[in-house]
Amino acid sequence: MNNTLLPLSEFTQRRQRFFAQMLDDSIAIFSANKEVTRSNDTEYPFCQNKSFYYLTGFNEPEAILVLIKSATPQAILFCQPKDPLAEVWHGRRIGEVKAKQDYGFDQCFTLAELNEQMFNFFNHANTLYFCRGQNKFFDQQIYQWLETNKAKYRLGVGFPQQIIDCQKMVEELRLIKSAKELTVMREVNVISGKAHQRAMEKTTAGKFEYQIEAEILHEFARHGARFPAYNSIVAGGDNANILHYTNNDQSLNDGELLLIDAGGELAGYAADITRTFPINGVFSAPQKALYQLVLDAQEQCIQAIKPGQTLGYLNELCCEVLTKGLLALGILTGDYQTLLSEKACKKYFIHGLGHWLGLDVHDVGDYQMVNRAQTRPFEAGMVMTIEPGLYIPLDDIDVDVKWRGIGIRIEDNIAVTDQGHENLTVNAPKSIVEIEQLMAKANIKH
Structure with a gap:
């Protein structure tokens, strides 16, 4: 995880904000992740505990952060020592000396000193914080x-006589993004948008889903986002009706749609973008009708985002647009108000409208759920996805055959601002005209 896009001051300020919430004579302890074995003696690419990373910017396994709030607050790191033999096999380590110099800690120790030092820290603390x-x-x-x-x-x-679970304290800090965090999230959105453009340009019937996935990963890495933020979904035809489809091993068929849900990770921050487009570059009439309905719902929800608004309200707005549209298309039948009260559109819009976004794809932060509705008012600095969709499986005999096998989702990343909102997803084509024009140009090149 590369944090060079964020200055040291960003992490020291975060620790100061956490210190401000701690009681006097207290200690807070945070653990880094360990490496995870993939098979035998190979490991998965290391992914740091995101709350630990949020407070440290430190990206090595097994480290421990200790925050001590006393007369002179201290941020202390325990990490792996420099070890030439281990490093020649497994890679360079930062070590305690350079960690103190480069990461702004007051003290750094090796992990071998952990038990002795923790005994001393606990001896002088009345309250203990950790993410239980x-x-x-x-x-x-x-x-x-x-x-x-x-x-x-x-x-x-x-x-310590008192133990406090501090998970929510960290999550509330992470929920409101700083100006520098938003800069990183804009950049990872641009990189991810380029990857979605490339996917559209490279898609043709007869290719396999994993070949398009490879194009996406190539574009991420080419622009500095070496890893995807999550397993990419590249779902052709009816596979799009499987929400978390990641097999990505089927061939692409002429006349079907391709749904791609993919985002890169940059300096630890995730993009989460979904686009749906025709494999042959031209929407059929049924595909176009459903796609435009989903797009209309998404754009109306995005336009309503501002401080004080809620995801609960946006979900209601989305259901109103989708219900009206599905009724006009004949996919739903009956009285509009009755269908709305019965949430009839949820048969085809089977997930929520969005979620927080940040260091995690489904990022932390309380939604303040009331009767399954997300009632938390938006504040400037929150970032969320807006991702309506419609899913009509091939085996749905309740609808006309022309609709069957169509799955559509459109997803952008939206930041709440003091004035309203900012769409961070600026360069991933999503209008019908934009998509068809881009793919037409690519087909000429092919």
Whole structure:
């Protein structure tokens, strides 16, 4: 994970904001992720614990961050030591000296010093903060340190009397993006938009879904987003009606649509973009009708985004547009108000309208759910996806055959601003005209 797009001050300011919420004479502990074995002696590409990364910018496994709030607050890192033999096999380590110099910590120690130092830290802390339940092994380690100090209580050794789960504290900080975070998210959206353009340009009948996936990954990496933010969905035809389809192993058929849900990761931040387009470059009349309906719903929802608005309201707005459109197309039949009250469109719009976005694709932050509605008012700095869709499987005998096997989703990434909103997804074509023109030009080149 490359954090060079974010200055050191970004991470020190985040720690200061967390310090401000801590009680006096308290300690907070955060754990980095460990490497995960893929098979035998090979590992998956390392992905850092995002809350640990948010507070440190440090991207090595097994590290520990300790924040001590006393008369002089301290941020302390424990990390792997420099080790020439280990590094020649597994790659360079930052080490405790360079970590202190480059990452703005007050002190740095090696992991070998962890138990001794934690004993001293616990001895002077009244309150302990950690993200309980995220990592059961780390939880056990925390309680082991506590028990070590408790066992020496009669000898005058102190230990925290109060334990507070600080997960929500970190999540609330992460939910509101800074100006520098938004700069990174704009850039990863542009990179991801280029990848979606490339996918449209390279798509032809007879290719396989995984070949288009390869084009997307190539474009991500070419522009600095080495890894995807999540497993890409490249779903031709009826595969688009499987929401989290990631097999990506089927051939692309003339006359069908291709749904691609793919976003790159840059400096830890995710893009999450979906586009749906015709494999042969031209929408059929039924495809065009359904696509335009989904696009209309998306654009009306995006236009309604502003401070104080809620995802719950946007979901209602989306259902109104989709219900009216499905009724006009004859896919739904009956009285509009009755269909709306019965949420009839949810038969075809089978997921929510959007979610928070940031260091995680489905990012952290309380939605303030009330009766399954997301009631939290938007604030400037929040970033979310807006992604309406319609899914009509091949085996749906309740609709005319012309609609069957069509799955459509359109997804953009939207930041809330003081004045309203900013669509970060600026260069991934989504109007029918834009898509058909781009693919026509590509077909001429082919």
